[in-house]
Amino acid sequence: MSRPRSESEYLARLLPPSVAATGISRRGFLKGTLGAGAAVSLSSLLAACGGGDDGGGGGSTSQEVTFGSNQSDAVPKKAYADMLAASGLTVKVNTVDHENFQENINNYLQGNPDDVFTWFAGYRMRFFASQGLAGDISDVWGGLGGMNDALKQASTGDDGKQYFVPLTTYPWALFYRKSLWSERGYEPPKTLDELVTLSKQMQKDGLTPIAFADKDGWPAMGTFDQLNLRINGYQFHVDLMAGKKAWDSPEVKKVFDTWKGLLPYHQEDALGREWQEAAQSLLKKESGMYLLGMFVGQQFPKGKDQDDLDFFAFPEIDPAIGTGAIEAPIDGFMMAAKPKNEEGSKALLKYLGTAKAEDIALKADPTVIGASSEADSSSYTALQKKAVEFIGSAESIAQFLDRDTRPDFASTVMLPGIQTFLKNPDDIDGLTKSLESQKKSIFTS
Amino acid sequence: MSDLPTIPAAPAEAAVTRRRPGSRVRVTGTDRIWLALMVIVPTVLVVGWVWLPAIASVVLSFARWTGVGGLDTIQWIGTENYKNVFTNYPPFYPALRHNLVWLVFLFVLPTLFGIFLAVLLDRELRGTRFYQTAFFLPVVLSLALIGFIWQLIYSRDQGLLNAVLHTQIDWYGDAKVNLWAVLVAAGWKHAGYIMLLYLAGLKGVDPSLREAAAVDGASQVRTFFSVVLPVMRPINIIVLVVTVIEALRAFDIVWVINKGTNGLELIGTLVTSNVIGEASRIGFGSALATIMLLISLVFITIFLATVMRGEGQR
Numbered sequence: 001m002s003r004p005r006s007e008s009e010y011l012a013r014l015l016p017p018s019v020a021a022t023g024i025s026r027r028g029f030l031k032g033t034l035g036a037g038a039a040v041s042l043s044s045l046l047a048a049c050g051g052g053d054d055g056g057g058g059g060s061t062s063q064e065v066t067f068g069s070n071q072s073d074a075v076p077k078k079a080y081a082d083m084l085a086a087s088g089l090t091v092k093v094n095t096v097d098h099e100n101f102q103e104n105i106n107n108y109l110q111g112n113p114d115d116v117f118t119w120f121a122g123y124r125m126r127f128f129a130s131q132g133l134a135g136d137i138s139d140v141w142g143g144l145g146g147m148n149d150a151l152k153q154a155s156t157g158d159d160g161k162q163y164f165v166p167l168t169t170y171p172w173a174l175f176y177r178k179s180l181w182s183e184r185g186y187e188p189p190k191t192l193d194e195l196v197t198l199s200k201q202m203q204k205d206g207l208t209p210i211a212f213a214d215k216d217g218w219p220a221m222g223t224f225d226q227l228n229l230r231i232n233g234y235q236f237h238v239d240l241m242a243g244k245k246a247w248d249s250p251e252v253k254k255v256f257d258t259w260k261g262l263l264p265y266h267q268e269d270a271l272g273r274e275w276q277e278a279a280q281s282l283l284k285k286e287s288g289m290y291l292l293g294m295f296v297g298q299q300f301p302k303g304k305d306q307d308d309l310d311f312f313a314f315p316e317i318d319p320a321i322g323t324g325a326i327e328a329p330i331d332g333f334m335m336a337a338k339p340k341n342e343e344g345s346k347a348l349l350k351y352l353g354t355a356k357a358e359d360i361a362l363k364a365d366p367t368v369i370g371a372s373s374e375a376d377s378s379s380y381t382a383l384q385k386k387a388v389e390f391i392g393s394a395e396s397i398a399q400f401l402d403r404d405t406r407p408d409f410a411s412t413v414m415l416p417g418i419q420t421f422l423k424n425p426d427d428i429d430g431l432t433k434s435l436e437s438q439k440k441s442i443f444t445s
Numbered sequence: 446m447s448d449l450p451t452i453p454a455a456p457a458e459a460a461v462t463r464r465r466p467g468s469r470v471r472v473t474g475t476d477r478i479w480l481a482l483m484v485i486v487p488t489v490l491v492v493g494w495v496w497l498p499a500i501a502s503v504v505l506s507f508a509r510w511t512g513v514g515g516l517d518t519i520q521w522i523g524t525e526n527y528k529n530v531f532t533n534y535p536p537f538y539p540a541l542r543h544n545l546v547w548l549v550f551l552f553v554l555p556t557l558f559g560i561f562l563a564v565l566l567d568r569e570l571r572g573t574r575f576y577q578t579a580f581f582l583p584v585v586l587s588l589a590l591i592g593f594i595w596q597l598i599y600s601r602d603q604g605l606l607n608a609v610l611h612t613q614i615d616w617y618g619d620a621k622v623n624l625w626a627v628l629v630a631a632g633w634k635h636a637g638y639i640m641l642l643y644l645a646g647l648k649g650v651d652p653s654l655r656e657a658a659a660v661d662g663a664s665q666v667r668t669f670f671s672v673v674l675p676v677m678r679p680i681n682i683i684v685l686v687v688t689v690i691e692a693l694r695a696f697d698i699v700w701v702i703n704k705g706t707n708g709l710e711l712i713g714t715l716v717t718s719n720v721i722g723e724a725s726r727i728g729f730g731s732a733l734a735t736i737m738l739l740i741s742l743v744f745i746t747i748f749l750a751t752v753m754r755g756e757g758q759r
Contacts, residue, residue: 103721106511106512106513106725107512110513128513131513133513215617215618215703215707216703216704217703217704217706217707269601269613269615269618269619270618271615271618271619271620271707272601272615272616272617272618272619272623273601273602273615273618277600277602277603408511408719408725408726411718412718412719412726412729415706416535416536416706416707416710417535419706419707420535423620423707434533434535437533438529438533438534438535441525441529441533442726444509
């Protein structure tokens with residue numbers, strides 16, 4: 001489940017998406033065929049390989065810090081190299097293909113991981129922290145400036161210690177083209193009713209109200225999250241994702257039911273479309289708005305088109321809940337449980353949490369913003385500035401469905417589950433019952 | 446066979462004289478080592494790469510394990526994974542059905558079509574080599590390219606097929622049609638493969654058999670079914686086995702398209718999506734893999750039985 005994380009990844013995807021996705025898939029295929037019969041031996045084998053690789057670099061000075069990076073695309077790779085070079089430490093970078101890095105993270109962390117490595121905030125971070133596969137960096141946090149409480153909370157493991165240093169983030173919201181909206185006299189809706197009224201107006205005007213794509217299975221999770229945050233609030237989201245609330249509860253049914261009411265305003269045949277194609281319809285002014293992460297901007301040519309992009313928070317559904325909860329996934333760094341150079345690792349992490357590091361990294365991608373409030377926002381685009389304000393004023397920040405819950409639950413239950421709902425929105429009772437019973441089988445360990 | 450008499454007899458006699466009649470073949474120490482190596486190395490490879498993983502997979506299918514931590518973190522939960530597969534995993538039955546549809550489709554259309562192409566090409570038409578290459582090309586093309594080619598054809602908004610037909614069919618996204626769309630793509634590849642296998646077999650058929658049939662006044666069709674086909678028995682079995690294997694392990698093309706979700710579930714993709722990843726359901730995925738193994742065993746047993754019975758009758 002990859003998000004585009006850079007402009008070069010976007011460029012790669014301008015070619016037909018299936019090609020871009022294929023490098024990943026072939027590797028997945030190889031591992032899959034082996035994995036089918038050889039789960040255990042493959043794991044141990046990969047772990048063993050990892051161990052062998054790292055041994056070579058061990059002989060150098062204690063000043064060297066190894067850095068595992070998933071930034072395999074050319075532009076961010078260069079940005080990371082620049083960022084690390086400016087740290088003043090000797091950093092040995094080990095770059096692994098983005099998707100591959102995530103798929104092998106288990107073996108990587110259990111084998112011989114690099115001292116510091118790229119990762120994501122949320123459950124995905126806490127999961128490894130609680131297994132003892134990540135190092136406690138609470139003392140690094142003491143020296144970090146510009147990190148608000150929400151960021152600290154997102155970097156904190158189940159035991160109350162910090163395990164993560166945020167670098168960049170981006171919001172999920174409804175994106176639209178300012179020029180189209182001012183031309184037609186549309187106003188960002190404040191409530192669900194206004195959203196429906198606006199959608200009806202757009203349909204009359206010959207537009208698809210809400211662009212929509214879910215071929216890859218994860219974009220629709222964003223829609224679920226937004227509705228859930230508006231209907232049931234942030235705490236319910238957290239509890240639901242943690243497996244503490246029931247999926248066949250009236251609360252969840254209401255989310256699906258509301259979604260069902262909105263489906264007629266969504267672009268049809270979403271299950272065959274990739275998000276890039278849906279973003280193109282927004283770019284071409286065929287669709288009125290698009291609920292996605294800010295990386296939607298990667299589909300917009302730099303300059304006039306990108307400047308035309310704006311967004312608003314998902315409208316209020318329940319006045320008692322409001323619109324204070326938003327979704328803004330955070331990318332950043334963790335430290336291995338037993339780094340070879342702990343002192344150097346912490347120094348590096350401290351540096352990575354500074355505005356200086358963020359400023360260098362941000363040059364690669366104008367659709368993310370620095371996590372630290374001290375990051376230099378003078379070179380930000382209008383969209384980035386708005387994102388800073390949007391995230392800064394949020395009451396609570398969720399990560400994303402597949403970052404806030406067990407990865408196996410997200411990919412093997414929720415992904416097909418939501419696709420089933422989109423195919424057949426009428427059987428909400430059956431679907432939620434099945435989700436709950438599958439949840440119970442996974443959330444037992 | 447006609448070569449045999451021309452082999453000079455002397456060396457053979459010499460060989461005989463070196464070994465006394467009735468004595469056993471002398472095996473030197475080096476020979477022993479080589480023999481041992483030739484037996485041990487393949488055995489180790491087969492046991493290590495095939496049997497151990499397969500057995501481990503079966504064992505793990507009775508466990509719950511995230512793949513994190515040592516073997517002591519494995520919880521043994523009996524047949525719960527299987528219970529969940531059968532009663533609590535909605536994609537399982539569609540996957541089973543799709544694999545079966547895949548098998549029947551591959552056999553009925555692409556396999557027979559591939560055989561048909563082979564028979565045509567065997568007649569030395571003008572440009573045979575060109576056609577051979579053209580039909581075989583899909584087999585050699587990389588998966589990346591195949592995904593790309595079919596995406597160009599099937600894309601809902603920008604694809605060739607919808608442009609030509611003036612339709613708006615969501616070939617990959619509509620769960621009612623996407624399996625068939627993918628089967629066409631898979632068949633396109635499979636037919637070329639079967640064609641090549643069969644063509645190789647046809648080239649090996651003794652031409653005198655056909656001549657004899659022609660002299661006896663048999664028609665082309667009759668010659669094929671009554672003379673060529675029976676002679677081709679070993680190849681026919683290979684083609685059958687290849688088709689079944691291809692259907693059971695069908696995976697790549699579907700994985701490229703949407704990782705085997707939304708109407709394209711296959712057992713192979715379910716195994717992968719459960720086992721690969723950050724917090725894998727290794728036990729659950731292994732249970733799926735074991736079920737796949739059992740299904741394969743049924744087919745393998747049937748084939749082996751047929752082949753052995755056939756050998757026995759000869």
